[in-house]
Every structure is written in structure tokens, then in C-alpha cells.
Amino acid sequence: MYGFLESDREMAATLEDAIKRRLQAVPDSPGVYLFRDGKTQVIYVGKALRLRDRLRSYFTPGYAETARVSELIRRATDFEFVTTANEVEALVLENNLIKNYRPRFNIRLKDDKNYLYLKLPVTEDFPRVHYSRRVLNDGAQYFGPYTSAQSLRSTVKSIRQLLPFRTCSDEIFKQGKVCLDFHIKRCPGPCERRISSEDYKARINEVGLFMEGRSDLLVRELHDRMETSAARLDFENAARYRDQLQSIERIADRQKVLTRGRDDQDIVAYARSGSDVFVEVAYIRQGKMVGHDGHALDGGGDVSEPELLRGFMLQYYSSATHVPRTVILPGPVEEPELLTGWLTEKRGRPVELAVPQRGRLRALVTQLAETAVQELEQIRIQADYDRSRTEPMLAALAEALDLESPPKRIECYDISNIQGDSAVGSMVVFEDGRPRNDHYRHFRIKFTPGPNDFAMLQEVLRRRLERLESAQRREEADIVGDRSFTSRPDLILIDGGRGQLSAALEVTEAAGYADIPTFALAKEREEIFAPGRAEPIVQERNSPGMFLVQRIRDEAHRFAITHHRKVRSRKALTSPLDSVEGIGPARKRALLRHFGSVQAIREAPVDEIVKLGIPERLAARLKETL
16 A cells, blocks of 8 residues: 555554654645655656645555556655745646656656757847757747657748748858858858848848748738838849748648637647557647647556646646647646646736637547547557567567567667777667667767777776766766666677677676676677677577667667767868967958968968958967967
8 A cells, every 4th residue: 555565564564654754744835746666766746735635645545546546656665855935836846857757657748858949049140040959048039849850840941942041050151151052042141241130130030920820920021121122122122022922921821710819829639549648739820720749648548638638738838939828628627727827927928728618619629639549540550560570679689699688778889980080989779679869879089099999989888887877876866867878778789899899898897787788799790799608699680689789780880970970070170270369250261361271371471461450469379379
């Protein structure tokens, strides 16, 4: 009943008394509570207006109303709590802890760390529009989250056809030369000042209006500009604004009119099958459907509808960059007043939660739920297909490597460098036989001098295992770290042969992780080298186990060499001029255009440099540095 599995009855009774005494010391105030299992992992996070009453209820006979709650109580071996000033603070803290710990008994968005946002900086002269996986408090506009990267990129591609803007990196932009995007009319050429800073910022504002679904405001603004340009007899710009207007109006005409109201609305609907839940959100802006997105949920299989909707809204709107005036739900939600207050605070204006019972809005909810059913069916078909492929692979690999059980988490390491230059290491992760891209990590080689692949591999492994070791201390201190580094691998693969394996084993043994199975895969003859075996393991090339390790090894190699090329190209773009304080992009460009090369600048007299408008003291410092 109390979730503490002890064989000795006297010890269990003592433990029960200790729990009762601890419960009496719990304050009767708002806050958040956490349950941990026997491995000290957080398995559930909850919020309460009165912590003492809420925690006592879990340890009351007959409390477990569902199998899920019963299993939670059975697994829980400890609890802790954090008090807050009020219930809204508790709601926010609950959400943050769920995102950090991802407890198995909480409702949570699957892989929400992977979601993309479109970022529009507004403080720069010529801001770069780009994708981001985090929302920072940096004054930029963010749009999202988007679960489908392909959908977002397709949207951006369409916008650039109407409202061209730059997407190149700052390093490329500083070169001051237009690229192919300018010639195919996907960028207005700010790098060569083909557009003024004011006009470019206005363009970015137009992109923001389009992303917000404010096509009417954008149309009105472009129409005013067209009229102004025509009045100034600037017919070229007037024609450009006219073409943009026509394109935007064609897109707006294709957007389906759903409601008569002019307020922003989100419609939420879901489908559930067994333990799988899929939620669809449709975005209504000024009465028109401007898009929709789907979100798979974990932990929502057997919870009630009000609890499911509360869990989804808490997770989704904490990351969403836009909160609408009205959120239309398929049914009642837990703690509606608390959620409404929280959303109102986030939006800065009133928010309403509505559950339509009939009419047009109810029909829209039903229609969206049917879409969720279809999406969930597609996910289940794909999951069944993946499972039927990966389970035999993992079983075959476990048999070939003589492992106790199929490895759930496999980490593979590779090193990429050219004679020790720009050396990087890669860690790729496969879980359940599939890539876990959000857990991939790069390592810049810091401490290994010269082209020593064995030492570089040891550096990477040592740094990774140190992070794993420190994760235990962070958990004890209740600090959440990088989930990729805090997860323990069931199998380590090394791209290399016997030498690389020996180097890796030295590190795992020294770090106290010799119990993690570690193997090396040599590419030349596709042999697997195992610890303590004189002969390598040779599998059939078309065997499921060999196919899986080859795929993981090739992915590690691809990930390492791709990052190595980026590091090399970044290094190639740097110049000795960059290290001279006072020589910015404009002066650097003027120097190189005049002299042609750094060598020519080095050989030029100070007087020649001063002629370019560079102060004599700075010119002397430049010569001294070069």
C-alpha cells in the first residue's frame, strides 16, 4: 500500500511510522511534490494547494482509483516537496520539473526538446531569419513550436518567395558579397547594401505579420506602400508591392473561413488508443484557419479527459510563443480557473476556455478529432513496423556479442581530424534500435596535442564518463543536467580496431564503468573486436545484428565528419586581422580590397594604411600584430 517493498515486516512497519511522522511535518501550504523510485529516479511530479492533505491522500488505504495510481504508489519509495507562495507559482514549477525530469507517470509532450521555432531578430540592422530550438529572452520574435521541421521549412520557403530575406550565417554575411539567393530573388542583398536597414527591418516586420496570420494587416500595409510609391512616381517599387499584394491575397483566399468572429482561437482535440495519445491543435486567426500541428503524448493512456487536457495545455502553452484569446476544448479540463489565470498572465490580456456543446464550433472540434485519429493510426502503423524491424536486430546483436539482454541504449564514438587539425569527436545514440538525434553530442578536442587518434578517443570517452559520474551527484543535489550525458549506455561501440578498443577500455576501467559492454567495429573487414577475445567476431554481412552496428557506426562517422568540416570552414574564414582590436568588418574589407592579401598588408608601410582612413596608432598596432 505504501509503495515500499520490504521482505522484513518489522522494517516495513518502522518505515511506515517514519512516513507518517514525515507527513505530519509537511506544511499545509501550496507547493509541488515529487515521488522517487528505488533508483532515486523522479517518477511523478504533482501540484497541490495544500501539500499535507495531498500527500496524505496517497498513503490512505483505498486511495488508488486507477491502475496507474496504484502502480505509482507501488513503485514510490520516497517523496519530497517544495513550497511556493501561491498556486500559480506551484503550477509553473510543476511544469518546469516535468520538463526537466520527464517522469514516467506524468503527461508530457514527446521529445518536446526537438521542436523548432522560427526566430526573427529585431534589434540588428540586417537580422538573419533562422531556426532555433530554444526561446531566449533576447528581444527577438519567436514563432512555434513546430513539431514538423519539414512543414516549417516549407512555410519559410513559401514566405521567401513573397518577402525575400537573408538566412545566411553572420560569417558569410560579413564577406559583403551577394550569393545565389539574391540572384534568384530569395534575398534582397543586404550584405552589399542593396536594401536600406529601415526597409529591411520593415520586411522582417512583414514576415512576422505573415507568421502571425495577420494577412489583413500585411495587405493594408503593402497597399499603403504601393500607393505612396506610385504617388512619388516610383513605379518599380509600386509594381513590386502590387505583386506581393496579389500573392498574399491569393494565399489568404485559400485559407478556409471557419468562424465569424475576429478573435484569435486555438481548437484542441485528441485521439486515444490504448496507451497512445495524439493531440491536434488548429490555429484560427481572425476567423480563418491558418495552420494546425499535432503532438504525441506520453503518460496519458489511462488518465481522465480533464487530467489529460490539463497536462497537455500546461506543457504546450508553456512553450508556445502565442496564446490566443480563446482556447476551444473538446471537454472539461481540471482546474480551469487556475489555467485561465495562468494563460491570461502569459498573454497579458484575458483568455477564455470554451467547451462548445453544439453548433459550428462543436463540429470543428469533432472534425479535428477525426484528424487526430488518422494521425494516431499512422503513428501506430509506423511504430509497429519499426518494432518488427528493430527487435530482431537487437536480439541478434545481443546474441552475437553475448550480452545478457538486448541493449536499449547504444552509444557510438568516432574521431575526425586531418593530422590533428580541427579535431572533433562525435557521440551518436540509438535507443530501441532507432536514432535518438536529440542525444547526439559533439566534442571539440581540447587536451590532446598532435595527430593521436587513440588519445583523442580517450579524451572524448573520459569527458563523457565524467559527465555520467557527476550526474549522480547532481541528482542527489536535485539539479537536472544534460539528459544525454545523464543516461547510462547499455553498450558502447567504437569506430576502429583492436587499438581503439584497448584505448577505450583503459578509460572505462579507470572511470569505474568496466561493466558497460564495450566493442570496436573495424571498417576495413567489418570485424567486431571484443574485450578478452583474441579473434574478432565476424558476422554475416546481411545479418540483422551486423546491419544495425554498421548503421550506428556509419552515423557516428557522418556526424563527426560533418562537424569537422564546419569547424574547418569556420577556421578558414577567420583572418589574422580579426585579432586586431579596432579592425572591424568594414576596415577589414577595405584593407583586403586595397592590398589584396594579408601578406601585402604586412609588407605595406604605415603611411599607406593610414591613407585608407585608419588612425596612425591603429595602423601601427596592426603592423605590429601582423
